[in-house]
Every structure is written in structure tokens, then in C-alpha cells.
Amino acid sequence: MAERRSKHEIIYDILNLISHKGGKVKPTHILYGGNLSHDRLKKYLQELIDAGFIEKVEDKGRVFYQLAEKGYKFMEEFKKIEEMTTAFGI
């Protein structure tokens, strides 16, 4: 069985998904790739907007989620921590 992801790991996965799609995606893309239920995803997206990690933007009447500067910074920090746990064998 796969290990349960922590809240911050889920956040990283969502941000990473947006980053891989060029930094701006439709909510359905996150839903398919995020491996989360619709309700949980909605909760996480609101939390990410409140924290300033992503921004909700509208383009030609369609809703998109766009990665913000703070989101990129969080991703960098997360990658550093991943490298630390690997380097120290934790």
C-alpha cells in the first residue's frame, strides 16, 4: 500500500502539476492528476489561493489556476528538503 501523503506533500504535488503544465492549468487537469476527491481538491485550492501560492485567473470566460511566485519558492524549498532527506539517508 502506498504511504499516506502529508498535507505539504499534497500541496507540492498540486503545485508541481501546475508547474509541469506551464504554470497555468484548468481545474480539471488538477483533478485528474492530483489523485484527490473533488471536495478535497476544492479545499486545497482555496488554501493555496489564501496562502498566495496560486492565483485564480479568468481567460476567455474559463477559470485557470496559475502558479504564483510564493508557490515557486515553496517548490524550491520542498525540493531542498527532499535532497536533504536523500543525502542524509533519512
Place this chain on the structure above:
Amino acid sequence: MAVNTLPWLFLFSTGTQALGAIVCFLISILGFKGYKIKEDQKLLYFFYGFLFLGLGFLMNVLVNLAIQFEFAHYLLDTRYADISFVFFGIYNIILIAVLLAYLSLAFTYADVKNIKRVWLLYIWMIIMGVYSFDKSNLFNIFAAIPLSFVVSFTFEKYLASKNKKILMTSLSFFFLFLFHVLAVIENTANSIKLLRYVALLAGLIILLVILLKIHYGRKKK
């Protein structure tokens, strides 16, 4: 038979321990950030481990500087009993914490899932820490015991993964282990004392290289 420490060796050992404090604090900050992000208990033990290790080095540096600049009388004179009581009280607590930190690191690397099941070892370590406060040799042997496990576990992890960074981590812990083991015979010759601090410096440089790789390694892309 104890020999007098040469002045430059005294400076070298103080400088190395100052570097030790800086490196350990930097690693502990990274460990704390890691704990906040990943919510993994192991990273919390890792943070405490390096935090107390850093504090231990810092206290040693302060004692060395007090001796070097002739402030030692504040710590030894009965007229300043209150100052020395507080100082040595904090020093003793930090040294006990260093032993507990090594034990926590050993548990972290041993993948002990439930720390509560091994609480008795923490009690024993506290007793050993109190008993060994004024017995440097004994303190260093007690410190070397959990560290030997850390060295062995990290080396096992390297063999399983063949990751060079884990080998570097294992090596740094080995040098730290050597630093404690050599303390037992350091007073017999200045060369042993020098070797002891060279071992510590080597361990710290390796840790620093790992830290720099973590911080700047990615930005080359």
C-alpha cells in the same frame, strides 16, 4: 600523563568547534524546515540532534574563550558561585542533550517506528550524562556508542542505495565518532589532540559540502 595543550592547538580546537556549531545549526534549521514541510517525526529528531550538537559545540567554545581571555575565574571563583552554577548547569543539560541527540539519531537511522518503546534507553542516557559531566573520557565513550550505530546504519543505507551523498554522510558521522573515541587518549600527546580535531574538522567539512550541494546543487541546471 597529561601534556599542556599548545596555544595554536587550543585556537585550532576552538575554531573547529565554532565551525561545528555553525554547521550543526545550519543542518538543524534545514531539519526543522523539513519537519514543518513533511511532518515526519524522523526529521524532528534530526533537528533536535543537530541543534543540541551545535549547542554542545557552542558551550565548549564559550568555555575555551573564557579560559583564553582569562574570564575563567568567573566560572571557578566561589564569589561568583551563582554565575558558575547557572553556566555549568546549562552546560550539563546541553551535554546530556547531546547524548540524547545521538541516541535519537541512532533511532532515526534504525527506523525505530515507536520511540515510546525505547524510552528506558533515554533515561539511562540521562543518568550517564549526569554521571559523566566532570569525566570527559566517560562522556565521550557514552557519546561514541550511539554514534557507532549511526555510522553502521548510514553505511548500510549507502550499500543498499550506492548514493555517494549517503556515503559522505556516513563518513562524516564516522569522523564524529573518531572525534569522541580519540578523546579518551587525547591528553597523552598533542599529536593525538591534533588528530582528534582534524577528524572533527574533516567530518564538518564533509557535512558542509553536503549542505552546499543541497543549497546550490540544483541551480547549475
